Amino acid sequence: MMAAVPFWALLALGGAWAATALWVQFPQARVPVLAGFALALAAVVWARLATDWGWAGLGLLALAVAGWYLSLTPRQDRDWAPDVAHIVRGEVAGNIVHLQNVRAFRWSGAHETSHEAWISRSVDLSKLTGADMITSVWDNPDIAHLLVSFRFRDAPPLTFSVEIRREKGESFSPIGGFFRQFELSLIAAEEADIVQWRAVQRAEEVRLYPLKLTPRQLRQVFLRYVELGNALNTAPRWYNTLTSNCTTVVWQLSKVLTPDLPLDPGLLLSGRLPEYLDRFDALAGGGTLEEKRDRALISDRARAMPEGADFPTWIRGG
Numbered sequence: 001m002m003a004a005v006p007f008w009a010l011l012a013l014g015g016a017w018a019a020t021a022l023w024v025q026f027p028q029a030r031v032p033v034l035a036g037f038a039l040a041l042a043a044v045v046w047a048r049l050a051t052d053w054g055w056a057g058l059g060l061l062a063l064a065v066a067g068w069y070l071s072l073t074p075r076q077d078r079d080w081a082p083d084v085a086h087i088v089r090g091e092v093a094g095n096i097v098h099l100q101n102v103r104a105f106r107w108s109g110a111h112e113t114s115h116e117a118w119i120s121r122s123v124d125l126s127k128l129t130g131a132d133m134i135t136s137v138w139d140n141p142d143i144a145h146l147l148v149s150f151r152f153r154d155a156p157p158l159t160f161s162v163e164i165r166r167e168k169g170e171s172f173s174p175i176g177g178f179f180r181q182f183e184l185s186l187i188a189a190e191e192a193d194i195v196q197w198r199a200v201q202r203a204e205e206v207r208l209y210p211l212k213l214t215p216r217q218l219r220q221v222f223l224r225y226v227e228l229g230n231a232l233n234t235a236p237r238w239y240n241t242l243t244s245n246c247t248t249v250v251w252q253l254s255k256v257l258t259p260d261l262p263l264d265p266g267l268l269l270s271g272r273l274p275e276y277l278d279r280f281d282a283l284a285g286g287g288t289l290e291e292k293r294d295r296a297l298i299s300d301r302a303r304a305m306p307e308g309a310d311f312p313t314w315i316r317g318g
Contacts, residue, residue, distance in 0.1 A: 007048060011058060015041050018065045024179040025072070040064075074183045074236035081166045086118050088160075088188035089233045090226035095126045097226060102158070103189035107197040127153040128218045130210060133283075134159070135296075136198040137205040137271055144271040145198070146246045149191060149208075150222055157312050159194050160225045161187045162246040164239045177241030184239040186229045192311040199302035199315075207296035208315065209274055210284035246270070 019037060026033045040061055048054025086101035099121045106115040130151045135144040149159040164172055165185035173181060187194065199206040213221065239245065274296075278289045285292055298315040305314045 007054060007058065011041070011044065014058075014062060014065075020175065021065075021069060021179045024173075024176050024181050069180075072180050074180075074238050076233075076236050078165075078167050078183075081168050081170065082113070082116060084163060084165045084185045084187065087165075087186050087232050088226075088229040090229060092223065092226065095124050096122055097125060097222075098122045099158075099188060099226075101188070103187055103193055105189075105193045105197070107193070107201045110202045121158070123150075123152060123155065123158060125219050125222065127155065128215065128222065129153050131213055131218055131221065132157075133209045133211055133273070133277070134195060135207050135209070135271065135273065138202065140271070141205075142269040142271040144273070146270055146273065147194065148221070148225075149195070150218065157191050159189050159191050161189065161194055162228075163187055174241045177239055177245070180238050182239040184232060184237045186225065186232055188225075188229065191315075195315070196302060196311050199299040200305075203303075204299065205297070206299040206302065207274075207293065208298045209277075209292065209296045211277075212282055212284045 015037075019034060022033050022037055023030055044054065044057040044061055047057035083103070083105065086103075088099060088101045090100070091098045102119050102121045104115075104117045104119050105113050108114040128150060132149045132151070134147040134149055136147070137144045145161070145163075147159050147161045149157045151157045163185045164177065164182035166172070166182060170182075176182060195206065195208075198204045274283065274293065275289060277283055278292065283289075283292055285295060287295075301317075302311070302315050305311065310318075
């Protein structure tokens with residue numbers, strides 16, 4: 001009797017995993033695809049109960065599902081949603097970085113734009129003055145989207161955001177993120193686009209935390225973002241809700257500063273990332289973490305911004 005336990009456990013767990021993957025990957029044909037898979041499972045059950053070929057049937061089904069799943073490859077040529085239609089790319093020439101595909105949208109609603117533009121921009125790394133971590137919470141305070149904004153002397157900030165690359169009509173799904181539904185995207189954008197949109201039109205709770213980084217560290221992290229954008233333009237990658245998301249990718253980029261930067265639950269519960277960084281004294285400003293959280297809140301101020309004000313200056317109290 002006990003010898004049968006591994007078989008039925010593998011069949012149940014593997015069947016649930018495969019059924020979920022098929023459900024995600026075949027949204028227009030879920031009924032026939034899942035019905036076919038149910039017949040295959042029934043055949044394996046019959047082989048177990050009526051013959052000695054149960055393990056062989058389970059193995060063949062597992063190989064078929066694994067072969068199909070591993071054949072799924074990320075692509076560049078899908079019909080992308082407008083806000084993720086392009087991934088930033090950059091060319092470095094000494095201190096000057098020439099960037100293409102910088103997003104400069106203006107939003108009239110959570111899903112509507114009043115102006116769409118992708119622009120080119122050149123930045124001088126010798127004029128980097130600081131960086132801010134921006135967290136944006138839309139529901140569960142333990143889950144936040146993470147952005148990093150770089151400040152320049154005599155130039156507006158530039159924000160990087162690791163995101164899912166949605167097709168037109170798609171919306172984010174954490175389950176889909178586990179099963180190769182989305183490619184990984186790196187967006188470079190103006191703060192008046194990507195930060196204002198989350199704080200105002202999407203009415204999310206947005207906080208801006210100045211970071212403690214040396215000029216050398218600022219340059220290194222900025223260049224790692226450029227390298228990531230270039231790499232994604234060359235070879236697309238899958239987004240993964242657990243292992244390759246907005247927080248874990250930034251953690252990987254930050255290891256250039258501290259190679260032994262440890263893993264932490266804050267990397268999974270991204271809303272707790274400020275607590276994680278504060279333990280390493282990476283958040284600028286004095287006081288307790290709670291005081292830093294209070295100072296970091298910018299969404300209310302963003303919604304009160306008068307017409308004609310400069311968004312990056314306004315949210316920083318200028």
